[in-house]
Each structure stands twice: as C-alpha cells, then as structure tokens.
Amino acid sequence: MLKYICRRLLHMIPVVIIMSICIFGIMKMAPGDGVGYNLSPKATPEQKVAERKRLGYDRPVYEQYLRWVGRTVQGDLGDSSIYKQPVSRIIRPFIWNSFKLNVVCFLFSYLISIPLGIICAVKQYSKWDNFWSVFSTFGISMPGFFFALLLIYLFSVKIPLFPINGMQTPGLNASGMTAALDQLNHMVLPAIVIVIGGLAGLLRYTRTSMLEVIKQDYIRTARSKGLKEKVVIYKHAFRNALIPIITMIGFEIPALFSGFVILETIFLWPGIGKILMDAIYRRDYNLVMALNLFFATLTLLGNLLADIGYAAVDPRIKVE
C-alpha cells in the first residue's frame, strides 16, 4: 500500500510541473503588468524601469517562471494589488467562508441523496424511482445561476423569507447563536441551488452502486435463507453499497475548501469563488494566479485521495 502511494505521488510530479507552466503562461499573456500598482500615476519613466527591475520583469520568461516557482514553493504568493497585502494572508478568511457554506451543502446532499438512491434502487422502475430520475435530470439541466436568480426573485423579493444576498445582516452586532443563525439564514438560498445541482449525480451514483450489489449472488443466498427483505436490503446489501460512496466522500473532502464562483458572485457570499471574480475584474494577477493554483491543488489532492481510496478497497488496482 505504501509503495502504491509513493508511486502515485511520483506520478503526480510531471502533472504538477505542466500545470504550473500552464497557469504561469496564461497569466504572462495577460495585458499589462503589475508595475503601476505601487507607483503614483505621475511616476517618471525611470521610476517605472526601476520598478520593473525590482519585480524582475526585465528577465527572460523562463527565469521569471523559475523565480515564481521558487517563491511559491516557499509559500510566498506575492502581494495582492487590491489589498496591498501578501496573497497568502488574504485568502484565509475567504476560504473559511466558502468552507462554511460547503460543509452545510455537503451534509445535506449526502443526507438526502444516499437514502433516496437506495430506495430508488430497491424499487427500481417504480413510480418513485421514475419520479426521482426525472427530477435529477431536471436538476442537472437547470443552470445554477438562473435557478439562483429565480429563488432570489421568489423567496427574497416576492415573499421576503430570506435575505437577498450577503453573509450577515449589515449592522447586526450579534455573537454566538444569534450570529450563527443569521449566517445560516443567509445560507439557505445558495445551499438549495448547490444541493439540487449536485443531487442528481450523487443520486445516480448511489442508485447504481446499490443496484450492482442487489444483483450479487450472496443477496440471493440471503433471500433464499428466508431472511426478511428488510434485513437483506439494509443489513447485507446496504453496507456493501456504501463502499464506493464512502470512497467518493473521501475525494470530495478537498473540494470543501474550494468555492462556487458564479453562485458566490450572485449571492455576494464573501468566499473564495467571489474573490476570484473580484480579482479578475480588477486585474489582480497575483491573486488570480494563486487562486487558480489553489483550486488545481485541491482537485489533484481529491484525485489522489480517490485513487488511494479505490486501491484500499480493491487490491487489484496498481499504478502502471
């Protein structure tokens, strides 16, 4: 197992290198550079040249790339031009805000979709099963941003049940329970969009994995032993159907720290997705680069965890 993990890690090295070149290359193609941000608009050409030299922009591209990699590895992601502070310090609270929203959505998606998926599999082709399969197709086909706007229109504007956007009621000086409840209230609408959007995939996944288990011989054996249907399904089949689902949960964990760019922008949720949009609109390239790197690292980490999880469950899997 340890050997497998080591080989899998080695496997990742070229991927990480190509990826860093891609991200760096794309940001280098951006129009303009960060020279003007620390200078007054009246800076002389000499001052500009000096600033370019200070930032290393006069060096050849590959040298700039190596310097960037060197700094990044040491945890120095450069300064954000919006906040005039090191990027690594700025993004922390935003990651935390996204994390809060993600955890709530994560819990609800699994709590809803696992039981639903199991029931759909047990009653395959029943009305119940068909209803949820149609529902999940609708869920996949609904553009998240339009659904979000509809919810805001219906439940914030027409029937003012929930706040339109933001994470806290402005001017609310509460702490403890009141503040937490206030945040939860702000979470309801974005959470509905995220949960319904993700439900379809999870539902199908649970349903398929349960169907595969139900077809196995040992389930027939359990039935022919005269066990009650409930015991067969919920004791024998359910446990085995959970294995692939738990593996998937494992690889979703890194994604908890990631953010939903469009939804956070619509609901003005101060998370890591919204900050990416702000950074793009205001051309804060260090921040954009750092965020893309962060998102990509999370995905790589997720893939790694998933592979290790599958290998742990199925000993036949090896790295070629």
Added chain:
Amino acid sequence: MKIEIKKPTLSALQEDKEAVIGPWKMIWIRLRENKMALTGLIIMGVIIFISVFAPFLTPYDPYQYDFGITFQAPSMKHWLGTDEMGRDYLTRILYGGRISMQVGLFSVTVAIGLGALIGGISGYYGGWIDNILMRVGEVISSLPFMPFAITISAVLGARVKEEHKLYLIMIIIGTLSWPGLARLIRGQILSLREQEFMQAATALGISDRKKIVKHLLPNTYGYLIVNATLGMAGAIMSESALSFLGLGVAPPVPTWGNLILYARDMYTLMYRPWLWVPPGICIFLAVLSINLIGDALRDAVDPKSNR
C-alpha cells in the same frame, strides 16, 4: 373490421428471425420506444426550428435600436417588451438561441475532434506519445473548469476583438473538455487494436493514419455520439454562465447567457422579470432536451447500462 397497423417494435423485430437490424436502426428503435427521448427530440426540434427561421418569425431586427421605446413592458406589439435600447426583446431571444446553439455545437466539435484524435493516437501508438498526451489530459482535467475558463477568458479576452470573442469562447470550452473522452477512446482503441481485423489491416499494408481514422475510430462511434450529445448540453451551460459573468460572448451580440445579465440590475430583477426569465427558461429547455436525448442514446448504445 379494423386493421391495426403497428410500427415494428424491438421485441417484434427480434422475434422475426428474418429481419436484419443494423446497429443504427437498433439504436433508433430503442430511442423511439423511449418517451423521455421523444419529448427531448420534440423540444430540440422546436428550438432548432426557431433558431434557424428566426428572421422569418419576427418582423424586428435584433440590433435595431430606438431610444423612444426603451424598457417597455410586454404588449401586443412587443410580446416580451423592449430592452434598454428599445430593441424588441423576443427578437433578441430568438437570435440569441442561434448564437447559443452555434457556440454549443462548435465547442463540442472541437472537444470531440481533439478527444477522438488524441485518444486514437494515444491508444494506437502507446509508449512515450501515449504517456505525454495522457499527462497533458490529466493536467487539463485537474484544472477546475469554471475558475480556469473564467481566467483564460478574462486574460485572453482582453487581447481579442469583441466580435471575435465568440470564437474564443468556443475554443476555450472545447480545449478544456476533451480529456475525459480521450481517455475513453484510448481505452477502447487499446483493446480494438489487438483484434484480428487490425492484423488483417496491417497485413494489407494500410497506413497508420487510415488504420486509426477508418478502422479504429468508427468502432467507437457510439461513445463519440453519446459524448457529443451530453457535451453539447455542458457547452451551452458553460457558455451561458461565462456570458452571464460578462466574460463570454459580448453584447450587442445576443446569447441566452448575456441576456440574463439584465437580472444583475436589482431593479430589473425585482420589477421586470420578463427581461431575464425567458432566456433562462430557454437555456433550461435546451439543456434538458439534450440531456434527455443523451441519456436515452447512452442506454440505446450500451444495453448493459442500468436504466
């Protein structure tokens, strides 16, 4: 006496031992028996009809502004009202459908082309070529789609003329969505190339290019078609999301995505729902119909699947 004329169903055709059903006919029959797929086909047909014949369906021009009639509510003359420049909104939606469908179609063509080609080469040659191509694919699939598409569109979009942004979006969506398909095709080719008909092809001295394009890839058409259909739904969705953020197709060219942009103005969101609900419903219906067709196709092509 009433004579019933039945269309041949799958079971009837299978009983009739003499009937020869080709794979395409088989897929078509399976599709026809699926109510969901039929619904999808009908919705898609209507959307395609409206998009193609947009100029004949409306007396207005989508770019013709008239500042005397801005922001009018729906009326008999303008069914969905007018926008901030007095353009007929329904006309904008009809023409928007054209652009949205085009972007979807072209992005998917790029993705399928790259996926089939790279998967084919990778699977056929193996070795270091396969290694490099698959690593590149892995990199692209590790880049989270939305954040990265937004970044590229913002960075490169500044260097491209407004009217060419359409093509940029197609290329971005296409080049970011091929790796999944390439891996699938590679897997298929790996097993196909060991089969006897490939030995025959080698013995006949057919060139590698012909072997891949004419003998190997046609055996993966089922996957390609399913992938193209579901990919089209994804591409339409991505285009609309990018345009909604102002990083996709730029106005005045209308697309369903950038028409919803009106909703980002709080007043329009609250008091002029006709300016943002209809394009949203259009995107939903288009994506839904394609997904319905795609799901049915997947089952028709691969009978082993669980549905």
